[in-house]
Amino acid sequence: MATRVGRTGRRLSVRFLLISLASLVVTLLQAPAGADSVDPAAEARAFRDYFLHKFPNVKPDDFVNGPYALNEDMRRQWEEKEQFPPYEFSLENGKELFARPFANGKHYADCFADQGIAIRQNYPQFDAASGKVVTLELALNQCREANGEKAISYTGEDMAALTAYMAYTSRGMPFDIKIPNDPRAIEAYENGKRYFYTRRGQLNFSCATCHVQNPGEHLRAEVLAPALGILNAMPIYRSEWGGMGTTSRRFISCNSQVRGVPLPPQSDEYRDLEYYLSYVSNGLPISGPGSRP
Amino acid sequence: MASSIRVRAIAKGETTEVQTLIQHPMDSGFIKNDKGEFIPAHFITELTFEHNGRPVFIADWGTAVSKDPYVKFAFKGGAKGDDLKVSWIDNKGGTDSATFKIQ
Amino acid sequence: MTTSIGRFPVTRRLVLRGAGFVTLAGFGITSFAPAALAAANDKYPEDAFRQKDGKEAIRLLYGRTAEPSDQIKLDAPEIAENGAVVPISVSTSLPNVTSVAFVVPANPNVLAAYYKIPEGTMPDIANRLKMAKTSSVIALVESGGKLFSAAKEVKVTIGGCGG
Structure with a gap:
């Protein structure tokens, strides 16, 4: 049938x-x-x-x-x-990583609009200064480097966890990409x-x-x-x-x-x-x- | 170190529904790594749930339970605020245990 | 259907059940039903979990063969989206259930999971299993001292055991 x-x-x-x-x-x-x-x-x-x-x-x-x-x-x-869901552990890990301060005391939240909560739908963005597209993953590493931290792997678990948490805070919000x-x-x-x-x-x-x-x-x-x-x-x-x-x-x-x-x-x-x-x-x-x- | 055990235990009328997710590789011993060597078996063998000290569910698992295993069951009795203790041991002697409140 | 008990007169499991009851009763814990006691005190059935043959695993686990029953509802996908994670659940209207087991005959180790059901716990279980390839999945339900089964075929196109 x-x-x-x-x-x-x-x-x-x-x-x-x-x-x-x-x-x-x-x-x-x-x-x-x-x-x-x-x-x-x-x-x-x-x-x-x-x-x-x-x-x-x-x-x-x-x-x-x-x-x-x-x-x-x-x-x-x-x-x-x-x-x-099987991503539950990663999501929790992402929440912890996102809240963990850098060595200089700053946080990921300080790099983003609205403290990084419910903003995933606005990425990628076009960055007029560099003339290039900035994805959420890239923005996270730019944030790390601006605060004296090493970049993390784009394909690794920590990046997945961080973006999982940020996506979760944006669930249900429509993609709003601007050109x-x-x-x-x-x-x-x-x-x-x-x-x-x-x-x-x-x-x-x-x-x-x-x-x-x-x-x-x-x-x-x-x-x-x-x-x-x-x-x-x-x-x-x-x-x-x-x-x-x-x-x-x-x-x-x-x-x-x-x-x-x-x-x-x-x-x-x-x-x-x-x-x-x-x-x-x-x-x-x-x-x-x-x-x- | 965060617990490896996540539990949602919800009392609905006479019964309490319990869902559990555990972080564990559950390596079967039949999978090879990138070098072509078998990853040794590493899996939870026994998982026990106790409600106020009384066993309400005992799982014996082999190598065929999925990675980050999940199980759901329900038992009679159990009220909001009661303790539900969950513990597991694996074939390498690893173990974890946590106590949750029924919601 | 119980003739296999005659052929394999005393299984390890039955011996342990009996021993468990006596031991715990000796400590004065008498409020549990015998079934709950037995379930709580069983040892991990290592031999059954090592079996490569479905019938032999069932024999080692229960010391008998199973009768098909239409009172067992086995829910499994027709085609597993990935053999690494196959959601499978079982529920039954059979009375006095003391255990539920899942056997996947095409897996390298055929016994996947064995659940002991103390009195007061519902015979309604969901879990996620690995399947190496297309196979039947057999749910075994021990009810009132008898053994019943239901089976369903699950097609597996992406195997859950590597390779």
């Missing part, structure tokens, strides 16, 4: 995919080339509409739950796990988009191959998550990792999975990618920390 429904759904979604892809292409083509005429807001709407058409039964806010929004059997397993009227900000957004749609690795996959064209489908054993809302759940506890991972770790593992060469964490490309992907999910609630297979 479930299989039959699934098959019909897949056939339908293929049709939707074609229609929606066509409309996406049309939208993208309508915007003439050139950084000065890029309309990120219109692109974000088209991006969102594509997923809403592809999955008409999924509520917009539910996309932040990744594959669990698309697969009923997996959703039940996730709901069971959420009763006492200021600065050509460098638009360029960063454009770079992120280009990275997202460029094929790479021995499998010759782009990010979009999996997360725009094929969400809900199986890639080997995994159910692919939709790109819409994918960063809202970060950081995530993955059963595959047996632990927590940051956005940096996720990007690196995505590149490895298509047998490409991952970039260093928080390289310009990854920062721009996070900027683009977060921007197109504007309006969807922060759900992190999340758990995934």
